[in-house]
Amino acid sequence: MADLSITVNGLSLPNPFIIGSGPPGTNANVIGKAFDEGWGAVIAKTISLDASKVVNVAPRYARMRAADGQEVIGWENIELISDRPFDTWLKEFRLLKQKYPGRILIASIMEEYSKAAWVEIVERCQEAGVDAFELNFSCPHGLPERRMGAAMGQDCAVLEEVCGWVNSVAAVPVWAKMTPNITHIEEPARAALGAGCEGVSAINTILSVMSVNLDTLRPEPTVEGYTVPGGYSCKAVRPIALRMVMQTATMMYGATGLRPAGPGAGPADPSGPTRELALPPYPDRSLSAIGGVETGEHAAEFLLLGADTVQVCTGVMIHGYRMVKDMCAQLAAFMDRKGFRTIPEFRGAALPFFTTHADLVRRQAEAKAAEKAAAQGMVTRDAAWSGDKFVEQSSNLVANQ
Numbered sequence: 001m002a003d004l005s006i007t008v009n010g011l012s013l014p015n016p017f018i019i020g021s022g023p024p025g026t027n028a029n030v031i032g033k034a035f036d037e038g039w040g041a042v043i044a045k046t047i048s049l050d051a052s053k054v055v056n057v058a059p060r061y062a063r064m065r066a067a068d069g070q071e072v073i074g075w076e077n078i079e080l081i082s083d084r085p086f087d088t089w090l091k092e093f094r095l096l097k098q099k100y101p102g103r104i105l106i107a108s109i110m111e112e113y114s115k116a117a118w119v120e121i122v123e124r125c126q127e128a129g130v131d132a133f134e135l136n137f138s139c140p141h142g143l144p145e146r147r148m149g150a151a152m153g154q155d156c157a158v159l160e161e162v163c164g165w166v167n168s169v170a171a172v173p174v175w176a177k178m179t180p181n182i183t184h185i186e187e188p189a190r191a192a193l194g195a196g197c198e199g200v201s202a203i204n205t206i207l208s209v210m211s212v213n214l215d216t217l218r219p220e221p222t223v224e225g226y227t228v229p230g231g232y233s234c235k236a237v238r239p240i241a242l243r244m245v246m247q248t249a250t251m252m253y254g255a256t257g258l259r260p261a262g263p264g265a266g267p268a269d270p271s272g273p274t275r276e277l278a279l280p281p282y283p284d285r286s287l288s289a290i291g292g293v294e295t296g297e298h299a300a301e302f303l304l305l306g307a308d309t310v311q312v313c314t315g316v317m318i319h320g321y322r323m324v325k326d327m328c329a330q331l332a333a334f335m336d337r338k339g340f341r342t343i344p345e346f347r348g349a350a351l352p353f354f355t356t357h358a359d360l361v362r363r364q365a366e367a368k369a370a371e372k373a374a375a376q377g378m379v380t381r382d383a384a385w386s387g388d389k390f391v392e393q394s395s396n397l398v399a400n401q
Protein backbone atom coordinates (compact mmCIF):
# COMPACT_ATOMS: atom_id res chain seq x y z
CA MET A 1 0.00 0.00 0.00
CA ALA A 2 1.35 3.42 -0.98
CA ASP A 3 2.66 5.66 1.80
CA LEU A 4 1.47 9.23 1.07
CA SER A 5 3.29 10.86 3.98
CA ILE A 6 6.01 13.36 3.18
CA THR A 7 8.51 15.35 5.21
CA VAL A 8 9.35 18.82 3.90
CA ASN A 9 11.84 21.13 5.61
CA GLY A 10 11.42 19.03 8.75
CA LEU A 11 7.60 19.32 8.69
CA SER A 12 5.77 15.96 8.69
CA LEU A 13 2.63 15.86 6.57
CA PRO A 14 0.29 12.82 6.44
CA ASN A 15 -0.19 13.48 2.73
CA PRO A 16 1.10 16.08 0.21
CA PHE A 17 -2.23 17.92 -0.15
CA ILE A 18 -2.20 21.45 1.25
CA ILE A 19 -5.00 24.02 1.34
CA GLY A 20 -3.63 26.91 -0.77
CA SER A 21 -3.97 30.43 0.62
CA GLY A 22 -7.39 31.90 -0.15
CA PRO A 23 -11.05 31.52 0.84
CA PRO A 24 -10.65 27.87 1.98
CA GLY A 25 -8.35 29.10 4.80
CA THR A 26 -10.24 32.22 5.71
CA ASN A 27 -10.74 31.63 9.48
CA ALA A 28 -10.12 29.11 12.27
CA ASN A 29 -13.46 27.43 11.75
CA VAL A 30 -12.82 26.41 8.13
CA ILE A 31 -9.14 25.65 8.78
CA GLY A 32 -10.26 23.21 11.51
CA LYS A 33 -12.67 21.65 9.03
CA ALA A 34 -9.79 21.15 6.58
CA PHE A 35 -7.75 19.37 9.28
CA ASP A 36 -10.76 17.23 10.21
CA GLU A 37 -11.22 16.17 6.58
CA GLY A 38 -7.57 15.08 6.40
CA TRP A 39 -5.65 17.78 4.52
CA GLY A 40 -1.88 17.38 4.93
CA ALA A 41 -1.45 21.05 5.90
CA VAL A 42 -3.26 24.38 5.65
CA ILE A 43 -1.94 27.72 4.43
CA ALA A 44 -4.22 30.41 5.87
CA LYS A 45 -5.54 33.32 3.84
CA THR A 46 -2.81 35.98 3.48
CA ILE A 47 -2.67 38.44 6.37
CA SER A 48 -1.01 41.80 7.03
CA LEU A 49 -0.51 43.94 10.13
CA ASP A 50 -3.16 46.55 9.33
CA ALA A 51 -6.34 44.98 7.92
CA SER A 52 -8.10 48.36 7.84
CA LYS A 53 -6.13 49.18 4.69
CA VAL A 54 -7.64 46.13 2.93
CA VAL A 55 -11.02 47.01 1.38
CA ASN A 56 -12.72 44.35 -0.75
CA VAL A 57 -15.45 44.87 -3.37
CA ALA A 58 -18.31 42.73 -4.70
CA PRO A 59 -18.70 41.00 -7.02
CA ARG A 60 -15.09 39.89 -6.96
CA TYR A 61 -15.28 36.57 -8.83
CA ALA A 62 -16.02 35.63 -12.46
CA ARG A 63 -16.12 32.11 -13.80
CA MET A 64 -15.52 30.51 -17.20
CA ARG A 65 -17.64 27.41 -17.80
CA ALA A 66 -17.15 24.54 -20.25
CA ALA A 67 -19.48 24.05 -23.23
CA ASP A 68 -21.92 22.10 -21.03
CA GLY A 69 -22.62 25.34 -19.15
CA GLN A 70 -21.91 23.59 -15.83
CA GLU A 71 -18.29 22.63 -15.34
CA VAL A 72 -16.13 25.52 -14.12
CA ILE A 73 -12.80 25.54 -15.95
CA GLY A 74 -11.47 29.04 -15.20
CA TRP A 75 -11.93 31.40 -12.25
CA GLU A 76 -10.98 35.06 -12.02
CA ASN A 77 -10.83 36.88 -8.70
CA ILE A 78 -10.17 40.46 -7.73
CA GLU A 79 -10.15 39.56 -4.03
CA LEU A 80 -7.52 41.13 -1.81
CA ILE A 81 -5.77 39.55 1.17
CA SER A 82 -7.66 39.02 4.45
CA ASP A 83 -9.59 42.01 5.76
CA ARG A 84 -9.89 40.41 9.25
CA PRO A 85 -7.92 42.09 12.08
CA PHE A 86 -4.40 40.82 12.69
CA ASP A 87 -5.04 40.26 16.41
CA THR A 88 -8.04 38.07 15.58
CA TRP A 89 -5.80 35.97 13.38
CA LEU A 90 -3.18 35.59 16.12
CA LYS A 91 -5.88 34.36 18.54
CA GLU A 92 -7.12 31.88 15.95
CA PHE A 93 -3.60 30.58 15.18
CA ARG A 94 -3.16 29.91 18.93
CA LEU A 95 -6.53 28.14 19.18
CA LEU A 96 -5.80 26.01 16.12
CA LYS A 97 -2.41 24.92 17.42
CA GLN A 98 -3.98 24.00 20.78
CA LYS A 99 -6.69 21.93 19.10
CA TYR A 100 -4.51 20.41 16.34
CA PRO A 101 -0.97 20.33 17.83
CA GLY A 102 0.28 17.72 15.39
CA ARG A 103 -1.04 19.35 12.24
CA ILE A 104 0.87 21.80 10.03
CA LEU A 105 -0.46 25.36 10.03
CA ILE A 106 1.27 27.81 7.69
CA ALA A 107 0.79 31.59 7.89
CA SER A 108 0.71 33.42 4.56
CA ILE A 109 2.00 36.93 5.14
CA MET A 110 2.38 40.10 3.11
CA GLU A 111 3.62 43.54 4.04
CA GLU A 112 4.78 46.79 2.54
CA TYR A 113 8.43 47.47 1.74
CA SER A 114 9.45 48.02 5.38
CA LYS A 115 11.91 45.91 7.36
CA ALA A 116 10.17 46.80 10.65
CA ALA A 117 6.79 45.62 9.32
CA TRP A 118 8.11 42.29 8.00
CA VAL A 119 10.06 41.61 11.20
CA GLU A 120 7.00 42.40 13.34
CA ILE A 121 4.60 40.21 11.37
CA VAL A 122 7.02 37.25 11.42
CA GLU A 123 7.77 37.55 15.14
CA ARG A 124 4.14 37.90 16.20
CA CYS A 125 2.91 35.01 14.02
CA GLN A 126 5.59 32.64 15.22
CA GLU A 127 4.86 33.57 18.83
CA ALA A 128 1.30 32.41 18.07
CA GLY A 129 2.72 29.01 17.11
CA VAL A 130 2.54 28.74 13.31
CA ASP A 131 4.69 25.96 11.84
CA ALA A 132 5.94 27.81 8.77
CA PHE A 133 5.51 30.92 6.63
CA GLU A 134 4.57 31.45 3.03
CA LEU A 135 5.53 34.92 1.79
CA ASN A 136 2.93 36.24 -0.64
CA PHE A 137 5.01 37.91 -3.36
CA SER A 138 2.39 37.21 -5.93
CA CYS A 139 -1.09 38.69 -5.48
CA PRO A 140 -1.53 40.27 -8.94
CA HIS A 141 -4.22 42.90 -8.30
CA GLY A 142 -4.96 45.71 -5.86
CA LEU A 143 -1.94 45.40 -3.62
CA PRO A 144 0.70 46.16 -6.27
CA GLU A 145 -0.74 49.69 -5.95
CA ARG A 146 0.86 49.64 -2.46
CA ARG A 147 3.99 48.01 -3.98
CA MET A 148 3.05 44.71 -2.29
CA GLY A 149 2.43 41.23 -3.65
CA ALA A 150 3.33 40.74 -7.31
CA ALA A 151 5.03 44.15 -7.40
CA MET A 152 7.65 42.68 -5.00
CA GLY A 153 7.69 39.28 -6.69
CA GLN A 154 8.56 40.85 -10.03
CA ASP A 155 11.56 42.72 -8.61
CA CYS A 156 14.26 40.21 -7.71
CA ALA A 157 16.39 42.70 -5.76
CA VAL A 158 13.48 43.79 -3.54
CA LEU A 159 12.32 40.18 -3.11
CA GLU A 160 15.80 39.07 -2.06
CA GLU A 161 16.04 41.92 0.45
CA VAL A 162 12.61 41.15 1.97
CA CYS A 163 13.42 37.42 2.19
CA GLY A 164 16.62 38.37 4.00
CA TRP A 165 14.64 40.43 6.55
CA VAL A 166 12.22 37.55 7.12
CA ASN A 167 14.94 34.94 7.44
CA SER A 168 16.87 37.06 9.93
CA VAL A 169 14.05 36.48 12.46
CA ALA A 170 12.13 33.40 11.28
CA ALA A 171 12.68 30.34 13.48
CA VAL A 172 10.45 28.13 11.28
CA PRO A 173 10.65 27.24 7.55
CA VAL A 174 9.90 30.00 5.04
CA TRP A 175 8.46 29.44 1.55
CA ALA A 176 8.31 32.24 -1.03
CA LYS A 177 5.23 32.18 -3.26
CA MET A 178 6.03 33.11 -6.85
CA THR A 179 4.01 35.15 -9.30
CA PRO A 180 3.51 33.60 -12.75
CA ASN A 181 3.24 37.13 -14.18
CA ILE A 182 6.93 37.19 -15.07
CA THR A 183 8.98 35.88 -17.97
CA HIS A 184 11.50 33.73 -16.08
CA ILE A 185 10.08 32.35 -12.83
CA GLU A 186 13.45 30.79 -11.97
CA GLU A 187 14.94 34.24 -11.31
CA PRO A 188 12.79 35.31 -8.30
CA ALA A 189 12.83 31.69 -7.07
CA ARG A 190 16.64 31.72 -7.10
CA ALA A 191 16.66 35.08 -5.32
CA ALA A 192 14.39 33.75 -2.55
CA LEU A 193 16.45 30.58 -2.06
CA GLY A 194 19.67 32.60 -2.15
CA ALA A 195 18.28 34.74 0.68
CA GLY A 196 17.76 31.64 2.80
CA CYS A 197 14.15 30.58 2.14
CA GLU A 198 13.60 26.85 2.71
CA GLY A 199 11.14 26.53 -0.15
CA VAL A 200 9.31 27.98 -3.10
CA SER A 201 5.59 27.81 -3.93
CA ALA A 202 4.38 28.22 -7.52
CA ILE A 203 2.12 29.54 -8.89
CA ASN A 204 -0.23 32.29 -7.77
CA THR A 205 -2.95 33.48 -10.16
CA ILE A 206 -2.34 34.68 -13.72
CA LEU A 207 -3.29 38.27 -14.55
CA SER A 208 -6.46 38.16 -16.62
CA VAL A 209 -9.61 39.81 -17.94
CA MET A 210 -12.44 37.27 -17.81
CA SER A 211 -14.81 38.73 -20.39
CA VAL A 212 -16.57 41.74 -21.89
CA ASN A 213 -20.36 41.87 -21.58
CA LEU A 214 -21.80 42.28 -25.10
CA ASP A 215 -24.96 43.98 -23.84
CA THR A 216 -23.41 46.53 -21.50
CA LEU A 217 -20.08 46.66 -23.39
CA ARG A 218 -18.34 46.62 -19.97
CA PRO A 219 -15.55 44.28 -18.84
CA GLU A 220 -16.37 41.74 -16.08
CA PRO A 221 -16.54 41.25 -13.12
CA THR A 222 -18.17 44.68 -13.07
CA VAL A 223 -18.10 46.87 -9.96
CA GLU A 224 -20.17 50.01 -10.53
CA GLY A 225 -19.52 49.61 -14.26
CA TYR A 226 -15.75 49.26 -13.95
CA THR A 227 -13.26 46.47 -13.33
CA VAL A 228 -9.55 45.77 -12.83
CA PRO A 229 -7.55 42.87 -14.28
CA GLY A 230 -7.74 39.97 -11.81
CA GLY A 231 -6.07 36.65 -11.01
CA TYR A 232 -6.95 33.55 -13.08
CA SER A 233 -7.00 30.10 -11.48
CA CYS A 234 -8.69 26.67 -11.71
CA LYS A 235 -8.04 23.84 -14.15
CA ALA A 236 -7.47 26.17 -17.15
CA VAL A 237 -4.18 27.36 -15.61
CA ARG A 238 -2.80 23.88 -14.86
CA PRO A 239 -0.64 23.53 -18.01
CA ILE A 240 0.99 26.89 -17.29
CA ALA A 241 1.54 25.91 -13.64
CA LEU A 242 3.06 22.57 -14.74
CA ARG A 243 5.49 24.42 -17.00
CA MET A 244 6.50 26.89 -14.31
CA VAL A 245 6.91 24.15 -11.68
CA MET A 246 9.06 22.21 -14.15
CA GLN A 247 11.26 25.26 -14.77
CA THR A 248 11.57 25.99 -11.05
CA ALA A 249 12.34 22.36 -10.22
CA THR A 250 14.98 22.18 -12.95
CA MET A 251 16.62 25.31 -11.54
CA MET A 252 16.52 23.87 -7.98
CA TYR A 253 17.30 20.20 -8.53
CA GLY A 254 19.05 20.11 -11.92
CA ALA A 255 17.87 18.48 -15.15
CA THR A 256 17.92 15.00 -13.62
CA GLY A 257 15.47 16.05 -10.91
CA LEU A 258 17.26 13.71 -8.55
CA ARG A 259 17.99 14.78 -4.99
CA PRO A 260 20.77 13.10 -3.06
CA ALA A 261 18.37 12.67 -0.11
CA GLY A 262 15.99 10.58 -2.23
CA PRO A 263 16.30 6.85 -2.66
CA GLY A 264 17.38 7.30 -6.29
CA ALA A 265 14.53 5.88 -8.29
CA GLY A 266 15.21 5.31 -11.95
CA PRO A 267 13.21 6.98 -14.69
CA ALA A 268 9.74 5.65 -15.44
CA ASP A 269 10.89 4.92 -19.00
CA PRO A 270 14.06 2.81 -18.83
CA SER A 271 15.00 3.81 -22.39
CA GLY A 272 15.18 7.45 -21.28
CA PRO A 273 18.11 9.44 -19.90
CA THR A 274 19.90 8.02 -16.88
CA ARG A 275 19.18 9.90 -13.66
CA GLU A 276 22.76 10.18 -12.53
CA LEU A 277 23.50 11.60 -9.13
CA ALA A 278 24.72 15.16 -9.57
CA LEU A 279 24.77 17.84 -6.91
CA PRO A 280 21.87 20.13 -7.79
CA PRO A 281 21.93 23.78 -6.67
CA TYR A 282 19.27 23.48 -3.94
CA PRO A 283 18.92 19.78 -3.05
CA ASP A 284 17.61 20.41 0.48
CA ARG A 285 14.93 22.98 -0.37
CA SER A 286 11.30 22.22 -1.11
CA LEU A 287 8.85 23.02 -3.88
CA SER A 288 5.11 23.35 -3.39
CA ALA A 289 3.07 23.22 -6.61
CA ILE A 290 -0.22 25.08 -7.15
CA GLY A 291 -2.55 25.62 -10.06
CA GLY A 292 -5.67 23.82 -11.22
CA VAL A 293 -5.34 20.66 -9.13
CA GLU A 294 -8.61 18.77 -8.61
CA THR A 295 -7.59 15.09 -8.60
CA GLY A 296 -4.87 12.79 -7.30
CA GLU A 297 -3.70 12.30 -10.87
CA HIS A 298 -3.21 16.05 -11.31
CA ALA A 299 -1.13 15.99 -8.11
CA ALA A 300 0.94 13.05 -9.40
CA GLU A 301 1.83 15.11 -12.48
CA PHE A 302 3.21 17.94 -10.33
CA LEU A 303 5.12 15.48 -8.12
CA LEU A 304 6.63 13.88 -11.24
CA LEU A 305 7.85 17.38 -12.19
CA GLY A 306 9.71 17.76 -8.88
CA ALA A 307 7.15 19.13 -6.40
CA ASP A 308 7.13 17.87 -2.78
CA THR A 309 3.62 19.05 -1.99
CA VAL A 310 0.57 20.17 -3.95
CA GLN A 311 -1.76 23.01 -2.98
CA VAL A 312 -5.41 23.38 -3.90
CA CYS A 313 -7.44 26.59 -3.62
CA THR A 314 -10.14 27.02 -6.30
CA GLY A 315 -10.79 23.25 -6.38
CA VAL A 316 -11.86 23.42 -2.73
CA MET A 317 -14.18 26.35 -3.48
CA ILE A 318 -15.87 24.22 -6.15
CA HIS A 319 -15.79 20.69 -4.66
CA GLY A 320 -15.52 21.25 -0.89
CA TYR A 321 -13.00 20.06 1.72
CA ARG A 322 -13.96 16.40 1.32
CA MET A 323 -12.21 16.24 -2.06
CA VAL A 324 -8.97 15.45 -0.20
CA LYS A 325 -10.19 11.92 0.49
CA ASP A 326 -10.72 11.22 -3.22
CA MET A 327 -7.41 12.83 -4.11
CA CYS A 328 -5.55 10.66 -1.58
CA ALA A 329 -7.24 7.51 -2.94
CA GLN A 330 -6.44 8.50 -6.53
CA LEU A 331 -2.79 9.29 -5.76
CA ALA A 332 -2.40 6.02 -3.83
CA ALA A 333 -3.97 4.09 -6.73
CA PHE A 334 -1.51 5.69 -9.17
CA MET A 335 1.43 4.79 -6.90
CA ASP A 336 0.21 1.21 -6.44
CA ARG A 337 -0.28 0.80 -10.19
CA LYS A 338 3.28 2.02 -10.89
CA GLY A 339 4.87 0.20 -7.96
CA PHE A 340 5.93 3.33 -6.01
CA ARG A 341 5.83 2.96 -2.23
CA THR A 342 6.73 6.54 -1.31
CA ILE A 343 6.55 9.97 -2.95
CA PRO A 344 10.36 10.52 -3.04
CA GLU A 345 10.61 7.36 -5.17
CA PHE A 346 8.99 9.11 -8.15
CA ARG A 347 9.31 12.81 -7.31
CA GLY A 348 10.91 14.56 -10.29
CA ALA A 349 11.02 11.41 -12.45
CA ALA A 350 9.55 13.24 -15.49
CA LEU A 351 12.08 16.10 -15.39
CA PRO A 352 14.83 14.41 -17.46
CA PHE A 353 12.47 14.15 -20.42
CA PHE A 354 12.47 17.83 -21.34
CA THR A 355 14.81 18.70 -24.17
CA THR A 356 15.19 21.17 -27.03
CA HIS A 357 13.02 21.23 -30.11
CA ALA A 358 16.11 20.52 -32.22
CA ASP A 359 16.63 17.34 -30.20
CA LEU A 360 13.00 16.30 -30.77
CA VAL A 361 13.55 16.73 -34.50
CA ARG A 362 16.69 14.59 -34.35
CA ARG A 363 14.96 11.86 -32.35
CA GLN A 364 11.98 11.81 -34.66
CA ALA A 365 14.16 11.64 -37.76
CA GLU A 366 16.10 8.74 -36.22
CA ALA A 367 12.88 6.90 -35.54
CA LYS A 368 11.76 7.45 -39.13
CA ALA A 369 8.45 8.62 -37.75
CA ALA A 370 7.88 10.90 -40.72
CA GLU A 371 7.88 7.97 -43.17
CA LYS A 372 5.61 5.99 -40.90
CA ALA A 373 3.15 8.89 -40.60
CA ALA A 374 3.16 9.40 -44.39
CA ALA A 375 2.43 5.72 -44.92
CA GLN A 376 -0.60 6.05 -42.66
CA GLY A 377 -1.86 9.03 -44.63
CA MET A 378 -1.19 11.51 -41.88
CA VAL A 379 -0.23 15.12 -42.56
CA THR A 380 3.51 15.69 -42.30
CA ARG A 381 4.15 18.92 -44.19
CA ASP A 382 2.61 22.40 -44.03
CA ALA A 383 1.87 22.16 -47.78
CA ALA A 384 -0.37 19.17 -47.19
CA TRP A 385 -2.81 21.15 -45.04
CA SER A 386 -6.16 21.72 -46.73
CA GLY A 387 -8.79 24.00 -45.22
CA ASP A 388 -11.76 21.66 -45.64
CA LYS A 389 -10.08 18.90 -43.59
CA PHE A 390 -8.48 21.19 -41.04
CA VAL A 391 -10.14 19.69 -37.95
CA GLU A 392 -9.45 16.10 -38.99
CA GLN A 393 -5.86 16.90 -39.97
CA SER A 394 -5.07 18.70 -36.74
CA SER A 395 -6.54 15.80 -34.76
CA ASN A 396 -4.00 13.52 -36.43
CA LEU A 397 -1.21 15.63 -34.95
CA VAL A 398 -2.54 15.67 -31.39
CA ALA A 399 -1.11 13.40 -28.72
CA ASN A 400 -3.14 11.76 -25.95
CA GLN A 401 -6.46 11.67 -27.80
Ligand SMILES: Cc1cc2nc3c(=O)[nH]c(=O)nc-3n(C[C@H](O)[C@H](O)[C@H](O)COP(=O)(O)O)c2cc1C
Pocket residue numbers: 020021022023045046075077079080081082108136139177203204205232233234235237290291292293311312313314315
Ligand atom coordinates in the same frame (compact mmCIF):
# COMPACT_ATOMS: atom_id res chain seq x y z
C1 LIG B 1 -10.61 33.76 -4.56
C2 LIG B 1 -9.14 33.53 -4.41
C3 LIG B 1 -8.42 34.19 -3.41
C4 LIG B 1 -7.05 33.99 -3.27
N1 LIG B 1 -6.38 34.61 -2.26
C5 LIG B 1 -5.05 34.37 -2.08
C6 LIG B 1 -4.35 34.92 -0.98
O1 LIG B 1 -4.92 35.60 -0.12
N2 LIG B 1 -3.02 34.66 -0.88
C7 LIG B 1 -2.34 33.90 -1.80
O2 LIG B 1 -1.14 33.70 -1.65
N3 LIG B 1 -3.00 33.34 -2.84
C8 LIG B 1 -4.33 33.56 -3.00
N4 LIG B 1 -4.99 32.96 -4.05
C9 LIG B 1 -4.22 32.17 -5.03
C10 LIG B 1 -4.27 30.66 -4.73
O3 LIG B 1 -3.68 30.35 -3.49
C11 LIG B 1 -3.55 29.86 -5.84
O4 LIG B 1 -2.19 30.24 -5.89
C12 LIG B 1 -4.15 30.05 -7.23
O5 LIG B 1 -5.54 30.27 -7.16
C13 LIG B 1 -3.90 28.85 -8.15
O6 LIG B 1 -4.33 27.63 -7.57
P1 LIG B 1 -5.81 27.00 -7.79
O7 LIG B 1 -6.02 26.82 -9.26
O8 LIG B 1 -5.76 25.69 -7.04
O9 LIG B 1 -6.77 27.97 -7.19
C14 LIG B 1 -6.37 33.14 -4.18
C15 LIG B 1 -7.10 32.49 -5.19
C16 LIG B 1 -8.46 32.66 -5.31
C17 LIG B 1 -9.19 31.93 -6.39
